[in-house]
Amino acid sequence: MTVLTQEKTAIQNNLPPSNSREKAREFVKTLQDQICQGLEAVDGKAKFHEDNWQREEGGGGRTRVISDGGVFEQGGVNFSEVWGDTLPPSILVQRPEAAGHGFYATGTSMVLHPKNPYVPTVHLNYRYFEAGPVWWFGGGADLTPYYGFEEDAIHFHQTLKQACDKHHPEYYPAFKRWCDEYFYLKHRQEARGIGGIFFDYLDDRGILYGGSDHNGLAHQYSEKVGQVSHSWEDLFNFAQSCGNAFLPSYIPIVERRNSMEYGDRERQFQLYRRGRYVEFNLVYDRGTIFGLQTNGRTESILMSLPPLTRWEYGYKPEAGSVEAKLTEYFLQSRDWA
Amino acid sequence: MTVLTQEKTAIQNNLPPSNSREKAREFVKTLQDQICQGLEAVDGKAKFHEDNWQREEGGGGRTRVISDGGVFEQGGVNFSEVWGDTLPPSILVQRPEAAGHGFYATGTSMVLHPKNPYVPTVHLNYRYFEAGPVWWFGGGADLTPYYGFEEDAIHFHQTLKQACDKHHPEYYPAFKRWCDEYFYLKHRQEARGIGGIFFDYLDDRGILYGGSDHNGLAHQYSEKVGQVSHSWEDLFNFAQSCGNAFLPSYIPIVERRNSMEYGDRERQFQLYRRGRYVEFNLVYDRGTIFGLQTNGRTESILMSLPPLTRWEYGYKPEAGSVEAKLTEYFLQSRDWA
Numbered sequence: 001m002t003v004l005t006q007e008k009t010a011i012q013n014n015l016p017p018s019n020s021r022e023k024a025r026e027f028v029k030t031l032q033d034q035i036c037q038g039l040e041a042v043d044g045k046a047k048f049h050e051d052n053w054q055r056e057e058g059g060g061g062r063t064r065v066i067s068d069g070g071v072f073e074q075g076g077v078n079f080s081e082v083w084g085d086t087l088p089p090s091i092l093v094q095r096p097e098a099a100g101h102g103f104y105a106t107g108t109s110m111v112l113h114p115k116n117p118y119v120p121t122v123h124l125n126y127r128y129f130e131a132g133p134v135w136w137f138g139g140g141a142d143l144t145p146y147y148g149f150e151e152d153a154i155h156f157h158q159t160l161k162q163a164c165d166k167h168h169p170e171y172y173p174a175f176k177r178w179c180d181e182y183f184y185l186k187h188r189q190e191a192r193g194i195g196g197i198f199f200d201y202l203d204d205r206g207i208l209y210g211g212s213d214h215n216g217l218a219h220q221y222s223e224k225v226g227q228v229s230h231s232w233e234d235l236f237n238f239a240q241s242c243g244n245a246f247l248p249s250y251i252p253i254v255e256r257r258n259s260m261e262y263g264d265r266e267r268q269f270q271l272y273r274r275g276r277y278v279e280f281n282l283v284y285d286r287g288t289i290f291g292l293q294t295n296g297r298t299e300s301i302l303m304s305l306p307p308l309t310r311w312e313y314g315y316k317p318e319a320g321s322v323e324a325k326l327t328e329y330f331l332q333s334r335d336w337a
Numbered sequence: 338m339t340v341l342t343q344e345k346t347a348i349q350n351n352l353p354p355s356n357s358r359e360k361a362r363e364f365v366k367t368l369q370d371q372i373c374q375g376l377e378a379v380d381g382k383a384k385f386h387e388d389n390w391q392r393e394e395g396g397g398g399r400t401r402v403i404s405d406g407g408v409f410e411q412g413g414v415n416f417s418e419v420w421g422d423t424l425p426p427s428i429l430v431q432r433p434e435a436a437g438h439g440f441y442a443t444g445t446s447m448v449l450h451p452k453n454p455y456v457p458t459v460h461l462n463y464r465y466f467e468a469g470p471v472w473w474f475g476g477g478a479d480l481t482p483y484y485g486f487e488e489d490a491i492h493f494h495q496t497l498k499q500a501c502d503k504h505h506p507e508y509y510p511a512f513k514r515w516c517d518e519y520f521y522l523k524h525r526q527e528a529r530g531i532g533g534i535f536f537d538y539l540d541d542r543g544i545l546y547g548g549s550d551h552n553g554l555a556h557q558y559s560e561k562v563g564q565v566s567h568s569w570e571d572l573f574n575f576a577q578s579c580g581n582a583f584l585p586s587y588i589p590i591v592e593r594r595n596s597m598e599y600g601d602r603e604r605q606f607q608l609y610r611r612g613r614y615v616e617f618n619l620v621y622d623r624g625t626i627f628g629l630q631t632n633g634r635t636e637s638i639l640m641s642l643p644p645l646t647r648w649e650y651g652y653k654p655e656a657g658s659v660e661a662k663l664t665e666y667f668l669q670s671r672d673w674a
Contacts (some may be wrong), residue, residue: 187635279619
């Protein structure tokens, strides 16, 4: 094999396979199925209600919602596959090479709001993009407890870390940090939760961490923590490992916490803290903002918002209380794994 | 008098008086006092709780909050007076002449969330800016009912129209239209409420209407409906007339509706519709977004959010119901006055 042939083979390895869209779609669609099955099993009472929808500009989706369950007060798992003539400007800023090309995007996203304040809210999203000469994977999962438990935070992070470590030792530390930076409410100077992993624009350039500007409106690569060059297949396998790690990362926490007794104090604190979730999703979350501003399916996008929420001017938990410990200890960036 | 002297006098008339800041501050501060007194009187149970705060970069404010009242479940009236070296970019886009100059801003803003679903939520804001060679007044008031009543909508608009008409016949139609355009949830294709009046950047150029891009992030003057050249004193008097019209526009509605009986159906609908208020304020409202992104006092800014809110995937009111009539009839742009 000549040097030229070797180089050519390496480049070809980094190109998506001819059936890349089908493979990515089947992955996220199957992920939706598996997650819904696992959640129904642990919920024990409610079933997902499914809405199929079409997008006028191209594509459509399968929105599944669960409510009034044994565990889940409200939640949704949304699969979508969309295509069109041009990506929104927000994405083109990150991927100028995609300008002037049509795009394809598929993904599954999920937010669950449990009834019991001891069971944490959880979010997951895995997605795949193609546009002209570029393609990338993005996604992650993160946990938002109302009452913190060390063993839950450790279990959640360790499960995700194991999924990452199978592919590269730099993945978990980079994507854990990115998650902490992304899910941050600047106006509250507070993390949304205890984190997890988050990655975006992951492709054969292998940039593991790009820094975040915390405002959700633009994302500039400001820093490179590491470079790990992987092929399309490698990254596809990695995204699958992450997706498959969700149920094992979350279900044991539900099983530990859902039977814990709670009263009005815990419920009121949960409703108050849910307000932070609303603030993050509507003020900072890229997917939400650009979905709303680019004629996305509003009901599927805002499925992430909680069933019941409250705001209270000037609320502060009592010093030394378990409620105070949430922000003072658990929502600080920590090495849980 | 020579032509030159006449011109000079006209220009001088349009300059702010030397005590413009004090006059504007006393107006909005007194407005806060008057409004709080009127609201406490109609509430009959709760009193405002006051927080005085300082802003590190210059200025401060007086936040007043009412909760668990006879009428008001939660609400706030906030006075602030701030100054600094430079206006945020969002405002400089509208007022490029202000670039490189220090600024002064004072205003009073208010949002009230009544308990009884038959009493509408209401918002008011009047403010004054100076920055180098430019100055302007902004503000307005708008009503957000959960259950629509023709006579309430007519009364609210007529009261504001009378306040406007004393100053110029073009004011009400221009500012009513601007209000309809500004308080619009593009992603829901819905008005936030039945409107009222809204104006911004009102100065001696006399541009009455500039068009809105509905996204709350930038506002470009795209259209001039009319030009009315008024002096600083004229516009100051106009803003005062508007401010003073608030209690007469709203209190009679509270008195008519607060004794109406309601049940869980009306309460649930109110909580659901409050979600729209949250969506508007966090996704579109300029004051909220830029307050949050420019290190404003978060608790005072988010005082506008409701005490209790709910989201429900895919909710639609029953066809022909009074709840359906809200969006189908009352939230359509109408000539109420």
